Amino acid sequence: MSPAQLPVADLLLRLRRRQVAPSELLAACLARIEALDGTLRAFLYVHGEAARAEARRWDQAYARGEQVPPLAGIPVAVKDVIATRGVPTTCGSRILEGWRPPYEATVMTRLREAGAILLGKTNTDEFAMGSSTENSAFGPTRNPWDPERVPGGSSGGSAAAVAAGMAPCALGTDTGGSIRQPAGLCGIVGLKPTYGRVSRYGLVAYGSSLDQIGPLTRTVEDAALLLQVLAGHDPRDATSADVPVPDYGEALRAGIAGLRVGIAREGLDEGLQPGVRAAILQAVQALAELGAGLEEVTLPTIEYALPTYYLVATAEASSNLARYDGVRYGLRVEASEIVAMFSRTREAGFGPEVKRRIMLGTYALSAGFYEAFYLKAQRARTLVRRDFERAFERVDLVLLPTSPTVAFRLGERVADPLQMYLADIFTIPVNLAGLPGISVPCGFSEGLPVGLQLVGRPFDEPTVLRAAAAYQEATDWHLQRPPLAEAGAGGPAGGGRG
Numbered sequence: 001m002s003p004a005q006l007p008v009a010d011l012l013l014r015l016r017r018r019q020v021a022p023s024e025l026l027a028a029c030l031a032r033i034e035a036l037d038g039t040l041r042a043f044l045y046v047h048g049e050a051a052r053a054e055a056r057r058w059d060q061a062y063a064r065g066e067q068v069p070p071l072a073g074i075p076v077a078v079k080d081v082i083a084t085r086g087v088p089t090t091c092g093s094r095i096l097e098g099w100r101p102p103y104e105a106t107v108m109t110r111l112r113e114a115g116a117i118l119l120g121k122t123n124t125d126e127f128a129m130g131s132s133t134e135n136s137a138f139g140p141t142r143n144p145w146d147p148e149r150v151p152g153g154s155s156g157g158s159a160a161a162v163a164a165g166m167a168p169c170a171l172g173t174d175t176g177g178s179i180r181q182p183a184g185l186c187g188i189v190g191l192k193p194t195y196g197r198v199s200r201y202g203l204v205a206y207g208s209s210l211d212q213i214g215p216l217t218r219t220v221e222d223a224a225l226l227l228q229v230l231a232g233h234d235p236r237d238a239t240s241a242d243v244p245v246p247d248y249g250e251a252l253r254a255g256i257a258g259l260r261v262g263i264a265r266e267g268l269d270e271g272l273q274p275g276v277r278a279a280i281l282q283a284v285q286a287l288a289e290l291g292a293g294l295e296e297v298t299l300p301t302i303e304y305a306l307p308t309y310y311l312v313a314t315a316e317a318s319s320n321l322a323r324y325d326g327v328r329y330g331l332r333v334e335a336s337e338i339v340a341m342f343s344r345t346r347e348a349g350f351g352p353e354v355k356r357r358i359m360l361g362t363y364a365l366s367a368g369f370y371e372a373f374y375l376k377a378q379r380a381r382t383l384v385r386r387d388f389e390r391a392f393e394r395v396d397l398v399l400l401p402t403s404p405t406v407a408f409r410l411g412e413r414v415a416d417p418l419q420m421y422l423a424d425i426f427t428i429p430v431n432l433a434g435l436p437g438i439s440v441p442c443g444f445s446e447g448l449p450v451g452l453q454l455v456g457r458p459f460d461e462p463t464v465l466r467a468a469a470a471y472q473e474a475t476d477w478h479l480q481r482p483p484l485a486e487a488g489a490g491g492p493a494g495g496g497r498g
């Protein structure tokens, strides 16, 4: 097996024991990308040369037996909505094609200081708007378990990269499910931290009151390792919380016995694919056997979560995306006067889903409609949050499926936005409430992975990780690997590679 396919924790051990050098590990990732990404298209940009130079530096540090930072020599794939200094950051959009940020996101600074190496930028739905990665202006990513299927989205590139063993770990972002849903559909672990846990500085804003950055990994232990580096207060992000960062690795060892897990009744209602339901029920059984106390909880306002989200997220997006005007960033389409230049640039630069959302959000915020739509959505958001608060009076965690279905076929939902929006029915309420949530592999249906979602109280990532780790320890779903044709899989990867 290629070292690129190993979990981060294993790699760190091997690096320390000098069984593998950072340069070898990086070369293994680049070789997997070369072999597989022509088919999968998880990467929009591969950071080859600069990454090699960094890896050589860590080669020496390990060889000399120096004290190294916690992720020294670990390659990380980063969703292309996160600003990387001097490295293209497109957000999957034509409007930012060729843009190289003059600054880096706080998460990138933290990763760099922890010794991680930027491997490349991963494909995403345009400005993270979507659930399949089909809204990328640069073509869709494919699911490593079945290239005819979507990897989920919007962090589909990051999920596919990890699932296919092209990167040991990745960063994604989650506004309504975009870390957890693709992790679930690709059979890996995805953690959305509490809103405010990880700095959003340098994350290109979509729905600012919902967006969070988090890790996509093969194991829960790896998610804890990455969160340890990412989490913490950042004076550059006014919404980042000044809450102490606990030792997440320590939390993993506590086991699940004695924890109370609430099975959300709405999560098992109709609308769930039978194979998904069977896998979730089996996971519930496994948690009971591990000693978790189970009870049923109810989230009655969950049915309002989707319309609420599509008002709040689009309202925020319409305002956030106003800055792409042909003056400040990226694309400009010239015209004889400035207003025509703005509109031509935006007409040419944004794809159909982004335009749909800007229109919806602008409408929801406009005079006369603000109270009827935006304000009402804010009130409904409070109700969703209260549902969870009520549940957490009785239980420590709420259990839901990550997604009602397994990965769907490419093209299947493109013409029907509502069908696409339904993919996030179980993840969106968690963003509205600002809570931490994880997706862990819990089985297969039709040969495709199913994800189990565990949701915790604000800043209680330790309990979320602890339960997920205990479940993972007792099962081997996360050890399954997609059957990938490696040799000459689809020929050389596309353009834009550095």
Ligand code: GLN
Residues within 6 Å of the ligand: 128, 129, 130, 131, 153, 154, 173, 174, 175, 176, 177, 178, 179, 206, 313, 424
């Ligand atoms: N699919 C949802 C949307 O399109 C969530 C996306 C996300 O979390 N970035 O808005």
